[in-house]
Amino acid sequence: xxxxxxxxxxxxxxxxxxxxxxxxxxxxxxxxxxxxxxxxxxxxxxxxxxxxxxxxxxxxxxxxxxxxxxxxxxxxxxxxxxxxxxxxxxxxxxxxxxxxxxxxxxxxxxxxxxxxxxxxxxxxxxxxxxxxxxxxxxxxxxxxxxxxxxxxxxxxxxxxxxxxxxxxxxxxxxxxxxxxxxxxxxxxxxxxxxxxxxxxxxxxxxxxxxxxxxxxxxxxxxxxxxxxxxxxxxxxxxxxxxxxxxxxxxxxxxxxxxxxxxxxxxxxxxxxxxxxxxxxxxxxxxxxxxxxxxxxxxxxxxxxxxxxxxxxxxxxxxx
Amino acid sequence: xxxxxxxxxxxxxxxxxxxxxxxxxxxxxxxxxxxxxxxxxxxxxxxxxxxxxxxxxxxxxxxxxxxxxxxxxxxxxxxxxxxxxxxxxxxxxxxxxxxxxxxxxxxxxxxxxxxxxxxxxxxxxxxxxxxxxxxxxxxxxxxxxxxxxxxxxxxxxxxxxxxxxxxxxxxxxxxxxxxxxxxxxxxxxxxxxxxxxxxxxxxxxxxxxxxxxxxxxxxxxxxxxxxxxxxxxxxxxxxxxxxxxxxxxxxxxxxxxxxxxxxxxxxxxxxxxxxxxxxxxxxxxxxxxxxxxx
Numbered sequence: 001x002x003x004x005x006x007x008x009x010x011x012x013x014x015x016x017x018x019x020x021x022x023x024x025x026x027x028x029x030x031x032x033x034x035x036x037x038x039x040x041x042x043x044x045x046x047x048x049x050x051x052x053x054x055x056x057x058x059x060x061x062x063x064x065x066x067x068x069x070x071x072x073x074x075x076x077x078x079x080x081x082x083x084x085x086x087x088x089x090x091x092x093x094x095x096x097x098x099x100x101x102x103x104x105x106x107x108x109x110x111x112x113x114x115x116x117x118x119x120x121x122x123x124x125x126x127x128x129x130x131x132x133x134x135x136x137x138x139x140x141x142x143x144x145x146x147x148x149x150x151x152x153x154x155x156x157x158x159x160x161x162x163x164x165x166x167x168x169x170x171x172x173x174x175x176x177x178x179x180x181x182x183x184x185x186x187x188x189x190x191x192x193x194x195x196x197x198x199x200x201x202x203x204x205x206x207x208x209x210x211x212x213x214x215x216x217x218x219x220x221x222x223x224x225x226x227x228x229x230x231x232x233x234x235x236x237x238x239x240x241x242x243x244x245x246x247x248x249x250x251x252x253x254x255x256x257x258x259x260x261x262x263x264x265x266x267x268x269x270x271x272x273x274x275x276x277x278x279x280x281x282x283x284x285x286x287x288x289x290x291x292x293x294x295x296x297x298x299x300x301x302x303x304x305x306x307x308x309x310x311x312x313x314x315x316x317x318x319x
Numbered sequence: 320x321x322x323x324x325x326x327x328x329x330x331x332x333x334x335x336x337x338x339x340x341x342x343x344x345x346x347x348x349x350x351x352x353x354x355x356x357x358x359x360x361x362x363x364x365x366x367x368x369x370x371x372x373x374x375x376x377x378x379x380x381x382x383x384x385x386x387x388x389x390x391x392x393x394x395x396x397x398x399x400x401x402x403x404x405x406x407x408x409x410x411x412x413x414x415x416x417x418x419x420x421x422x423x424x425x426x427x428x429x430x431x432x433x434x435x436x437x438x439x440x441x442x443x444x445x446x447x448x449x450x451x452x453x454x455x456x457x458x459x460x461x462x463x464x465x466x467x468x469x470x471x472x473x474x475x476x477x478x479x480x481x482x483x484x485x486x487x488x489x490x491x492x493x494x495x496x497x498x499x500x501x502x503x504x505x506x507x508x509x510x511x512x513x514x515x516x517x518x519x520x521x522x523x524x525x526x527x528x529x530x531x532x533x534x535x536x537x538x539x540x541x542x543x544x545x546x547x548x549x550x551x552x553x554x555x556x557x558x559x560x561x562x563x564x565x566x567x568x569x570x571x572x573x574x575x576x577x578x579x580x581x582x583x584x585x586x587x588x589x590x591x592x593x594x595x596x597x598x599x600x601x602x603x604x605x606x607x608x609x610x611x612x613x
Binding site: 069070161162164165166169201203204205206207208209210212221225228229232241242245246247249250253257258259260261264265268269279280283286287290291292293294295298301302303305306307309310311313314315 | 329330332333334335357358359360361363364365366367368369370371372373374377378381403425428429431474475478479480481489509513514516517518519521522523524525526527529530533559560562563596597598599
């Protein structure tokens with residue numbers, strides 16, 4: 001047994017203007033999960049400590065919270081893996097959400113983005129018209145299993161640095177769940193789904209891998225890349241900066257072996273998009289004033305033919 | 320003199336030439352030889368993945384084949400994004416015979432072959448693993464006199480941990496160790512492992528700038544005087560967008576150093592050779608204030 005101090009964020013939106021913190025001591029084995037430590041604190045010390053929980057075994061996705069600055073499921077986090085040197089654990093509500101009461105947050109923005117996906121199967125015909133069950137081969141199903149494991153705990157959403165400054169971004173979970181239907185062979189709304197998730201800023205993912213801490217190994221960062229690839233393959237939103245950026249980067253690598261910065265900027269913003277170019281002009285001018293401009297033209301790397309051979313051998317034509 | 324294969328990456332050859340130059344000056348001081356893989360292509364920069372994972376992997380396999388042919392299996396990068404994506408491609412190749420032979424089938428068309436022997440590391444890790452912090456400390460001729468430096472890692476040198484794994488992605492300390500070895504004081508702040516927003520600058524500039532502002536605000540409030548990053552993409556973002564983020568996050572104006580610039584400076588390379596005049600937020604002012612340069 002060990003004495004562990006839980007340093008807990010306390011706030012009640014009904015009565016408090018500002019949050020405060022309580023330090024609660026519990027005597028428990030060090031290998032106890034943070035969730036069980038909280039349960040002990042609630043049962044033995046202060047019944048008003050409020051948090052969401054249900055299954056206690058990383059299936060329901062209710063108990064995600066910020067534990068010593070790291071967001072994750074309390075039921076999957078043993079105390080001894082996070083204990084500070086002074087024997088304390090600091091517990092806060094998930095970031096990127098408005099706190100409601102103590103560790104409970106308003107989940108609405110997360111659910112809104114999820115509902116927008118129409119997170120249910122939309123086959124070509126109705127179930128009434130369909131005579132047999134809709135069968136899926138094991139290989140086709142394998143592609144969906146990881147994404148379908150999502151328990152919507154919102155850990156990835158809370159960790160996402162883009163969401164933290166721009167709530168318009170769909171966030172990792174919604175895109176991973178969009179993937180689950182986009183890649184489902186039974187679903188007939190692939191293009192509509194792709195257009196929808198592109199409208200919800202699919203390409204605003206900053207490739208930061210913060211969502212690689214998904215407790216269910218959905219690997220949202222990989223699913224986001226999968227949805228981008230499908231977007232390009234299906235030629236959805238090809239006039240928008242995201243797909244244009246992907247294509248122009250490939251084009252310059254194919255031509256020069258390098259990511260040619262000048263052409264990539266022009267190609268993404270649009271050479272004739274005068275408004276867009278004016279918008280990025282101030283930074284360009286500041287850089288030019290410092291002599292910090294990428295070259296206008298790049299000489300191809302030695303043996304550039306080899307790079308072109310790689311592209312020709314592996315490219316899936318997107319025209 | 321120990322020799323390494325050197326993969327500078329696109330940005331160090333284009334808009335951050337000062338990074339390339341200061342890396343070569345630092346290598347000279349350290350007594351190591353960085354042999355540039357001049358025929359190497361872009362690593363894919365996480366964008367080639369967005370259209371075709373196989374092309375990204377095989378472009379890197381081609382680079383590794385070149386390194387092996389030159390006997391330079393130890394490949395050093397100076398960019399967090401290059402590090403992460405080259406290591407990811409290497410991991411995929413080394414862990415699957417199927418992927419390796421598929422890659423070699425393409426490389427074979429121009430007589431190249433990758434045998435899986437390359438290791439990709441960032442210069443930051445070389446400083447600690449091969450030079451050693453004690454040796455580095457002993458080489459310092461111009462200690463930073465407690466200059467308060469905020470480390471900024473850049474996502475792809477730490478995450479995902481399964482690809483990088485050199486240190487904990489949640490609580491890394493390599494930059495702090497180097498900062499302290501060269502006489503600076505490392506600032507501990509929540510932004511150090513967060514994203515600079517570089518990859519979405521062209522998608523939604525305001526959002527990208529805000530990610531810079533948010534992190535720099537925390538660093539500034541914790542007392543940082545300058546920022547140090549091992550990634551030129553982070554450098555472009557942090558150096559370029561603090562001005563744009565000021566409306567939302569307040570003025571921060573933290574000068575940002577490339578890792579080799581600040582280390583080379585402490586090791587006695589003249590400041591005038593480090594390209595500090597190329598930065599949008601001029602770092603020379605704080606160096607003068609702290610009496611580190613005249």
